Amino acid sequence: MPGFNFANGNAKKLLSLPLYALGALASLVVPRTDRQWVFGCGSGVGEGSLELFRFARAANPLLGLTWLALDTEELADAAALGIPAVLKSSRRGLWLTLRARVIVVTHGFGDANRYGTRGAFVVQLWHGIPLKLIQLDSPVTTSSGIFSRISRLRGILRRAYQRGYRGISLMPAASELVASRLQTAFGLESGRIAVTGDPRDDVLSRGTADDRSAIARAQLFAGLGLDRDSRARTLLYSPTWRDGAADPGAPTAEEWTRIGEYLEASGSLLVVRPHPHGVGDYAAGFGVSDRIVLLSSSAQPDVTPILPAVDLLITDYSSIAFDFSLTGGPILFLAPDEDSYTASRGLYEPYREFSGGTEVRSWTAILAQLARYDSDQQWAAQLEAHSRLVSERHFAYRDGRNTERVYGEILDRLKAQE
Incomplete structure (x- = not known):
């Protein structure tokens, strides 16, 4: 079933304008307290919000920290981690959002109770380095679905987004290059962006490579519910979100058969991890081979730790490529709709630069690249070198201390406001 798309989301925002106004009035009379922070994340209990929650709790036990959950399932996930949580849509969720001095989000104001954010110190961690144009840089952002025939609404929506983004107090960035993209995407003054590194990526830098691999493999295979040897070579297919459109990279029946044959011959496992809001039919592959498995977003809301x-x-075009580059592992780029996608959505850099010129348009070509990777050490080394280049270009820090820097930046800026 289709997930979230901007058209439907914007239509709901337009219909909710009276609630935004009431929330703004409430924020004028409900005082905020320095001791209360709230956290939310659009993909569940995870990503940078979880990292910052844990760091803040350890750094200052006197802070009142609360997770704002979407539903009862997320409440249960938070409880399992020993994290106090309330439903963000509840009266308690609205009250805590109105009272919080600091609000931490990863996707948008809706990660908290969106009607109670005005006047808070909002930390927008975002959820990955953008390759495709996002927010104010992308025309998709102001699509309004059923209202799209009313020409003035696009301008109204754009101004609404601009006003909303002015409520962001701090936006951490992985590097100066990433900061430049976030600045135009959110229409922010440069002073509101800090190159601290992204807290969600600390898990990719802490400890030794062997320790990280062992912990991640245990988590991955537990999430898959598999008893198979966790030492098997693991391939991950993770396509981007296409604003409600289906994934054109989903293999055909013939391609699934050939994929199964390759996996069996090479002793590999293919993990299919669709975007949480993505649309695609991969069921045929699971019937071809038990070496093709699904890792759903419900089983693993935050993919970074694995x-x-x-x-x-x-x-x-997924930002997962940037995060994965921190591991130094090779990346193959499958872009069957490169021409139409780049024309309609737009990218912050040429796709051939992003891919190192290795992008292909079919699984037949991907299988050929896999075979070449297995047999051609020089080409394998080139792929790994490109992965390192992606990491070096986009990450200023790889020391596992991004969360610490973000926390320090928050305290410094709060103190400056006194």
Whole structure:
């Protein structure tokens, strides 16, 4: 079933304008307290919000920290981690959002109770380095679905987004290059962006490579519910979100058969991890071979911690390529809709630069690249070198201390406001 798309989301925002106004009035009379922080994440209990929650709790036990959950399932996930949580849509969720001095989100204001954020110190961690144009840089952001025939609404929506983004107090960035993209995407003054590194990526830098791999493999295979040997070579296919459109990279029946044959011959496992809001039919593959498995977003809401378990990534325009580059592993780029996608959505850099000129348009070509990777050491080394180049270009820090820097930046800026 289709997931979230901007058209439907914007239509709901337009219909909710009176609630935004009431929330703004409430924020004028409900005082905020320095001791209360709230956290949310659009993909569940995880990503940078979880990293920052844990760091803040250890750094200052006197802080009142609360997770704002979407539903009862997320409440249960938080409880399992020993994290106090309430439903963000509840009265308690609204009250805590109105009272919080600091609000931490990864996707948008809706990660918290969106009607109670005005006047807070909002930390927008975002959820990955953008390759495709996002927010104000992308025309998709102001699509309005059923209202799209009303020409003025696009301008109204754009101004609404601009006003909303002015509520962001701090936006951490992985590097100066990434900061430049976030600045135009959110229309922020440069002073609101800090190159601290992304907390969600600390898990890819802490400890030794062997330790990271062992922990990630245990988590991955537990999430898959498999008893198979966790030492098997693991390939991950993770396509991007296409605003409600289906994944054109989903293999055909013939391709699934050939994929199964390759996996069997090479002793590999292919993990298919669709985007949480993605659309694609991969069921045929699971019937071809038990070496083709699904890792759903419900089983693994935050994919970053399991990346050290992956030996090779297959993706398209997804920001997962940036995160995975921190592992040093090779990346294959499958982009069957490159021309139409780049024309309609737009990218922050030429796709051939991003891919190192190795992008292909079919699984037949991907299988050929896999065979070449297995047999041609020089080409394998070139793929790994490109992965390192991606990491060096986009990450200023690889020391596992991004969360610490973000926390320090928050305290410094709060103190400056006194």
